[in-house]
Amino acid sequence: MMLSDTTTPARNSFSSSGRGGVIIGRGRRGSRSSRRCCFGMDHPAAAVALLVALLALYASGASAGWVDPDTPEEMRRTISLVDNTEYDLVMSDEFNVPGRSFKDGHDKMWTALDKSDDDYSASGGGSLHFYNSSAVTTTKDGMLKIASFIEPTRWTRLDPVAKKNVREKKDFKSGMVQSWNKFCFTGGIVEVDVILPGDPFIGGLWPAIWILGNLGRSTYEVSTNNIWPWSYNTCNRKMQPAQALSACNKQNHYGMHPNQGRGATEIDIIEGMMGDSNGPLPGTSPNVSLPYVDMTLQVAPGIPLNRPQTGHPPLKEAILTSKGQEQFAAQTWYEGLEFYGNTSLNPFFYGTYLAETKKGEPVLRSKKQAFQADAVGAMHQLVPAHFKKMHTFRIEWQPGPGGRIDWFTKAHKVNETDSIEGDGKGTDWVRAFTLKDKSLSSLMGSQIPNEPSYLIMNTAISSTWAFPYDVPEWCEKCYDCSNSTCSCAFNPGFCNMMRKGVAMYIDHVRVYQSKDDSTHVGNAHTVGCDPPDYPTREYIKGHEYRYMRQPPFVLKDKYPLRKVESGGGACDVDDDCGCNITSVSLSRNHSVDSKQQHRCTGRGQCVESVLAGRIFSRGPKRVCQCNSGFTGPNCLAIDHIDDSPSAYAIKLEKSLLADVPRVLMTPFTLVILVIFVVGFNVSLVCIMNKRREDKLPDASFTRLDGMASESNRLITGRSI
Numbered sequence: 081m082m083l084s085d086t087t088t089p090a091r092n093s094f095s096s097s098g099r100g101g102v103i104i105g106r107g108r109r110g111s112r113s114s115r116r117c118c119f120g121m122d123h124p125a126a127a128v129a130l131l132v133a134l135l136a137l138y139a140s141g142a143s144a145g146w147v148d149p150d151t152p153e154e155m156r157r158t159i160s161l162v163d164n165t166e167y168d169l170v171m172s173d174e175f176n177v178p179g180r181s182f183k184d185g186h187d188k189m190w191t192a193l194d195k196s197d198d199d200y201s202a203s204g205g206g207s208l209h210f211y212n213s214s215a216v217t218t219t220k221d222g223m224l225k226i227a228s229f230i231e232p233t234r235w236t237r238l239d240p241v242a243k244k245n246v247r248e249k250k251d252f253k254s255g256m257v258q259s260w261n262k263f264c265f266t267g268g269i270v271e272v273d274v275i276l277p278g279d280p281f282i283g284g285l286w287p288a289i290w291i292l293g294n295l296g297r298s299t300y301e302v303s304t305n306n307i308w309p310w311s312y313n314t315c316n317r318k319m320q321p322a323q324a325l326s327a328c329n330k331q332n333h334y335g336m337h338p339n340q341g342r343g344a345t346e347i348d349i350i351e352g353m354m355g356d357s358n359g360p361l362p363g364t365s366p367n368v369s370l371p372y373v374d375m376t377l378q379v380a381p382g383i384p385l386n387r388p389q390t391g392h393p394p395l396k397e398a399i400l401t402s403k404g405q406e407q408f409a410a411q412t413w414y415e416g417l418e419f420y421g422n423t424s425l426n427p428f429f430y431g432t433y434l435a436e437t438k439k440g441e442p443v444l445r446s447k448k449q450a451f452q453a454d455a456v457g458a459m460h461q462l463v464p465a466h467f468k469k470m471h472t473f474r475i476e477w478q479p480g481p482g483g484r485i486d487w488f489t490k491a492h493k494v495n496e497t498d499s500i501e502g503d504g505k506g507t508d509w510v511r512a513f514t515l516k517d518k519s520l521s522s523l524m525g526s527q528i529p530n531e532p533s534y535l536i537m538n539t540a541i542s543s544t545w546a547f548p549y550d551v552p553e554w555c556e557k558c559y560d561c562s563n564s565t566c567s568c569a570f571n572p573g574f575c576n577m578m579r580k581g582v583a584m585y586i587d588h589v590r591v592y593q594s595k596d597d598s599t600h601v602g603n604a605h606t607v608g609c610d611p612p613d614y615p616t617r618e619y620i621k622g623h624e625y626r627y628m629r630q631p632p633f634v635l636k637d638k639y640p641l642r643k644v645e646s647g648g649g650a651c652d653v654d655d656d657c658g659c660n661i662t663s664v665s666l667s668r669n670h671s672v673d674s675k676q677q678h679r680c681t682g683r684g685q686c687v688e689s690v691l692a693g694r695i696f697s698r699g700p701k702r703v704c705q706c707n708s709g710f711t712g713p714n715c716l717a718i719d720h721i722d723d724s725p726s727a728y729a730i731k732l733e734k735s736l737l738a739d740v741p742r743v744l745m746t747p748f749t750l751v752i753l754v755i756f757v758v759g760f761n762v763s764l765v766c767i768m769n770k771r772r773e774d775k776l777p778d779a780s781f782t783r784l785d786g787m788a789s790e791s792n793r794l795i796t797g798r799s800i
Contacts, residue, residue: 145721146171146189146263146607151590158269158592161509162476162486165599167269167592170607174588176222177661177683180716182257183213185642187712188720192216192257195629196233196250197299197540198442206544208252208559211299215255224586226255228277228285228539230561230578235632241439251560252578256299256538261620261627261641262722264294264532264609265591267479267602273470273587276352277539280371280467283355283546284574287539287584288348289473293531294609294616295325296344297640298538303626305443309378309453310343311520311529319381322451335618335727342614345529346378347485348457350473355546355571363393363427368461370546373473374426375487375513376457379526382431384452386412393427414456414523418514421491422461431455442630456520458513460489470587474509481521483528483602487513517602528602532609532616535591539584547571608724615727649713650700651686657704657715658683683707684715 147156147169156169173189182192192213210233219225231253239246270291278285296304306324315328325332325342332338351374360367388394388411397410409415419425431454437445465471474488491510520526543559548571551557555568561575593605610617620627620640627640651657659682684706691699706715 145723146591148172148174148176148718150174150176151588155590158271160269160476160594160600161474161488161511162478162484163600165594165596167594169590170265170268170593171263171591172588173224174222175218175224175586177658177716178218178220178222179714180218181213181712181714182216185645187717188644189259189263189717190257191260191262191641192255193299195299195633196235196248197256198301206542206547207540208250208543209254209541210250210252211256211538212253213255215253216257219585222587223275224257224537225583226257226277226287226537226539226586227581227583228252228254228541228578229581230575232560237631239440252541254539254541256536256540258298258536258538259534260292260297260536261294261609261616262534263607263720264534264616265593265605265607266530266532266611266614267477267483267605268591268593269474269476270349270535271472271474271588271590271592272349272537273472274350275470275585276354276462276467277584278354278467278582279573279577280354280462280464281356282573282577283353283370283571284541285352285354285539285582286542286545287350287352288536289350289586290536291347291349291477291533292536293344293346293529293533295342295531295619297627298536300627300629301442303623304344305445306449306451307342307344308380309345310341310380311345311526311531312343312381312524313341313527314525315339315341316381316525319451321446321448323380334622335615335731337613337615343380343531345531345533346376347475347477347529347533348374348376348378349475349487350375352462353459353546361428363391364424364459365393366422366424368422368424368459371462371466372459373462374429374457374459375423376426376429376455377485377515377529378431378453378455379520379529380451380453381524381526382452382454383412383524388413388427388430390430391427393425412523414454414515414519416516416519417456417458418516419458420511420513423458423512426455426457426459428459429455429457454524456515458487460487460512470585477529478600478602479528479605480517480530480603481527482517483530484514484516485528486511486515530603530614532606532611532614534609535589537584537586537589539582543569606724608722608726610724610726610728612725612727612730617726617728618731621728644711644717645713646711646719647684647704647706647713647715649704649715651702651704651714654680654682654685657686657706658710659685661716680707683710 151169151172151174155172158167158169159165160167180187182190184191184194192215193211194213196210197207209228212233215227215229217225230251233250233253235248236245237248238244272289274289277287292298292308296307298304306322310323310325312319312323313327315326317328320326320328323341323343325336325340327339327341329336330338332340332342336342353370353372353374355370357370360369394413395410397408399408413430417425431452433450433452434445435450436447437443472490476484476486476488478484488509489512491508515528517528520528543557548569551568556565557569558566559569560566561570561578567575593607594600597604606613624640628634628637647657649657654660657680659680661682684704686702687705689699689701689703704714706712706719709719711717711719
């Protein structure tokens with residue numbers, strides 16, 4: 081774990097795993113100081129003080145392993161815009177190191193996908209892109225870049241229905257990076273600085289920054305089937321078949337707690353919808369036009385009947401009462417939603433019905449397992465500046481029953497007529513949308529998510545998102561920009577925009593959590609993908625196939641995530657291994673031998689490969705060797721330490737201890753034990769006294785010797 085010189089020791093200098101950089105040496109063998117007290121100290125009080133300090137650091141540094149040392153000191157704390165208390169930084173990535181790779185096995189925090197987005201089921205559908213890790217990197221000016229471009233990907237897969245190999249093709253490549261099963265958190269504040277991709281008035285791109293429960297892995301539909309987006313902890317026999325991990329289950333297996341409803345709920349920080357609506361969109365209040373971002377909680381169970389109609393706000397019915405004319409809901413939707421500034425209820429997406437699946441779909445769902453999921457969300461107005469310079473978005477998530485989610489952004493002025501809160505320059509925080517737990521629990525019994533969740537950043541391209549929906553009948557629905565007959569299926573200018581290449585840029589991601597859980601509503605904030613109260617690791621381990629790629633991409637995969645490589649990347653000079661990156665003091669936080677430190681004080685160095693010169697060797701002649709605290713093929717990633725509590729590790733420790741024989745301690749056995757201990761000690765004292773007496777000179781011999789002659793006494797040497 082690497083830290084900057086400005087790191088606050090109380091929270092960031094040590095990790096509870098004991099690898100935080102403290103080296104305690106031993107003195108020379110048999111020296112007085114080593115016999116006097118541990119740690120080579122002359123006074124026991126000093127040793128006790130050090131132990132107390134270490135224990136304090138152990139308790140306070142539980143989440144320091146995920147903090148980027150490049151995060152400025154003044155940004156390591158923030159004040160909640162809801163409860164006005166101080167929150168500490170528990171995770172950050174500033175993306176300051178250029179040329180980072182996020183391919184599977186290259187980074188401790190993130191994984192960039194190399195797979196097709198298989199969202200082609202009857203309930204979803206329309207994905208036109210192939211996720212490629214080469215589309216995700218970091219730039220020279222310190223930003224994460226997620227590119228999208230025209231480049232076809234072809235492969236062959238086995239069709240289980242037709243029982244033959246079929247050719248597949250995606251015409252676009254894009255990027256998704258996620259922290260699944262690496263960095264997870266429950267509750268807190270998330271801040272992201274982002275430049276949105278493409279032209280704000282050309283629809284077709286789907287940029288998103290979002291949070292998903294760790295039990296479901298995004299784009300791996302087998303893992304999310306009947307898991308996404310459940311947040312329901314009540315036993316309901318009618319809903320039980322649709323919720324794979326139901327509160328009705330007395331035996332949930334794989335480390336799951338009995339009678340605890342689980343799922344993978346989705347919180348969308350932002351989802352960008354671009355295009356030109358030629359004025360305000362119908363059903364929005366206040367008026368919102370394209371482009372905009374969605375801010376949404378997707379949750380199940382959803383409202384089954386009397387739902388609002390897509391494109392229209394929930395209907396109200398005017399009734400004459402004794403108090404006069406009053407309005408009541410004619411359609412069922414969530415009450416108490418709070419919208420601020422230029423933010424409206426989103427009437428164009430109320431949720432998804434996950435129906436019974438058909439042949440050929442990647443998952444199986446019976447008629448009894450079909451269910452309604454709701455999208456409780458808002459749409460917030462964007463301006464062209466969001467696509468040209470950095471803007472900050474923020475959520476404050478208080479998890480579980482009684483909790484809430486608040487979305488914030490920096491305010492902007494659309495024009496002199498349509499003004500919104502703030503200074504118009506994007507420097508003032510404005511609350512956009514608030515969703516409280518009462519709105520959920522009072523209607524369907526669902527709750528604000530309480531699952532350990534991970535971060536996702538991606539740009540998708542989908543025919544169901546901002547693509548033309550009123551194409552003429554003669555238009556062939558194909559999506560190949562090189563085929564002129566497909567042009568009618570795209571928005572004007574889309575293919576030309578994609579030929580130039582577009583990208584979403586992210587300056588930083590930061591997660592903060594409360595220092596005092598009594599100061600906020602909801603449940604406690606936690607860090608870790610496998611917290612004891614909401615375990616996931618054993619369940620994932622027991623269903624690994626659900627979280628792995630399908631053939632032909634799975635050939636080299638043994639597990640859902642590959643082990644992170646430490647060095648081994650090809651290099652020519654030391655700077656190819658981050659030798660020139662010296663933002664962190666290695667000598668302070670990590671043990672580095674003097675030769676290594678003298679040669680390269682950065683992240684790694686370029687050395688001769690052990691395979692160089694061998695017959696039939698095809699590897700590089702020179703490879704990177706990482707300094708302590710850094711990892712990845714070219715040593716550009718931080719070797720983060722996950723020291724959070726793990727339910728699986730705790731269970732494993734208990735099961736090992738369970739094999740140790742135990743003695744039943746009754747009053748009788750206690751008396752026997754006391755007699756044995758006392759008897760043993762008495763015997764030990766007697767033996768020691770006898771040995772001491774054997775070593776003393778014989779008293780009678782001494783007295784006789786005293787009557788001997790002076791010469792005899794001198795010979796015996798008794799007088800000397």
